[in-house]
Amino acid sequence: MSADAKISELNLELPPAPKAMGVYKPLVVAGNMAYASGHGPLLSDGTLLSGKVGSDVDQQAGYDAARQTGLAMLATLHASLGSLNRVKRIVKTYGMVNCTDDFANQPQVINGFSDLMAEVFGDENGIGARSAVGHNALPGNITVEIEAIFEVE
Numbered sequence: 001m002s003a004d005a006k007i008s009e010l011n012l013e014l015p016p017a018p019k020a021m022g023v024y025k026p027l028v029v030a031g032n033m034a035y036a037s038g039h040g041p042l043l044s045d046g047t048l049l050s051g052k053v054g055s056d057v058d059q060q061a062g063y064d065a066a067r068q069t070g071l072a073m074l075a076t077l078h079a080s081l082g083s084l085n086r087v088k089r090i091v092k093t094y095g096m097v098n099c100t101d102d103f104a105n106q107p108q109v110i111n112g113f114s115d116l117m118a119e120v121f122g123d124e125n126g127i128g129a130r131s132a133v134g135h136n137a138l139p140g141n142i143t144v145e146i147e148a149i150f151e152v153e
Contacts, residue, residue: 003084006120007074014071015044017079021139027080033091034150036076040142041068050141054100057143059108062097065143066112073113073148074120081152088151089125090117096145098138106132113146 001009018039020026028035041049041064049065051057057065078084095110097103110132118126128149138145 003087003120004078007084010119012071012074012120013044014075014078015042015068016046017075018042018072026076029080029152032088032151032153034077034081034087034152036073036148036150038096038145038147039069039073039076040138040140040145041065042072042075043068048140049143051143052098052100052141053109053143054103059103059105062099062109062143063112066095066097066110066146067116068112069144069146070113070116073146074116077150084120086153087121087125088153090121090128091149091151092128093117093130093146093148095130095132096135096138097132098136098141098143098145099134101134101136103134106134109144110146113144 026037053062097106097109
């Protein structure tokens with residue numbers, strides 16, 4: 001099943017593709033690789049999920065924020081490429097979790113993003129290399145920020 005069809009089948013709502021909030025491009029395509037800049041948990045109304053995991057929000061809220069970040073990144077891919085069907089696979093994910101010093105479950109939070117990519121692109125093409133790290137702060141106190149590299153057609 002195509003990625004675009006999978007979005008419909010899963011009844012997923014992509015937010016509007018986020019605009020750059022500085023001097024960068026949300027997505028750069030070089031050859032057959034697409035480099036997605038750091039994305040945050042953008043909701044359809046234009047707001048961002050915020051809060052530090054371990055004090056302001058719990059691990060499940062962090063997972064949900066990572067999943068929402070995945071939807072925002074899919075919106076960027078769709079807007080830039082014209083179709084998610086051009087994505088061959090995810091190559092690498094770098095996930096940053098805004099968390100307290102004693103929170104150690106960053107991989108479980110970033111699973112929200114990774115699980116979504118596997119749902120949309122399948123286990124073979126939707127799971128790539130990954131890092132999941134904790135940060136003491138992220139812009140605007142967003143819960144997570146994720147950047148990724150995709151192979152595209």
